[in-house]
Amino acid sequence: MQRIGTVSRTAQGLAIVRCDEGASPDIGTPVVDESLSAVGRIVDIFGPVSRPYVAVSPDEATGLTSLVGAKLYAR
Numbered sequence: 001m002q003r004i005g006t007v008s009r010t011a012q013g014l015a016i017v018r019c020d021e022g023a024s025p026d027i028g029t030p031v032v033d034e035s036l037s038a039v040g041r042i043v044d045i046f047g048p049v050s051r052p053y054v055a056v057s058p059d060e061a062t063g064l065t066s067l068v069g070a071k072l073y074a075r
Contacts, residue, residue, distance in 0.1 A: 002074045004031065004042075004054060010064045014043065015056040017072055030075040031056050038062075039072060 005019040019025070031039045039062050044055040056072065058064055 001032070004072045004074050007056075007067045007070050007072060008053075009068060011055075013057075013064070015040070015058055015064060015067045015072075017054045017056060019052050019054060021051055023074075025054055025074045031072050032075050033067075033070055033072060039067065042074075 002023065002025070003020055004023050004025050005017045007015045008018045009016050025042050025045070027042050027045060029042045031042060033039050038059055040056045040058040042054050043057045045052050047053040058067070
């Protein structure tokens with residue numbers, strides 16, 4: 001399991017995560033929170049190559065507002 005980064009905000013039904021330095025997740029990767037609960041999947045990667053942002057499409061049971069500030073991990 002690899003730490004992706006921290007959710008910085010939400011936009012258009014997606015959680016926007018600022019990647020940690022050295023994190024290089026792939027589109028389609030399942031994402032979990034610190035308690036290993038499923039959060040969703042990575043649907044887009046954008047921004048600078050050295051430290052990109054990823055957009056996570058949350059599962060239906062996941063509340064977006066509760067994710068802001070949460071640390072997320074690639075499964």
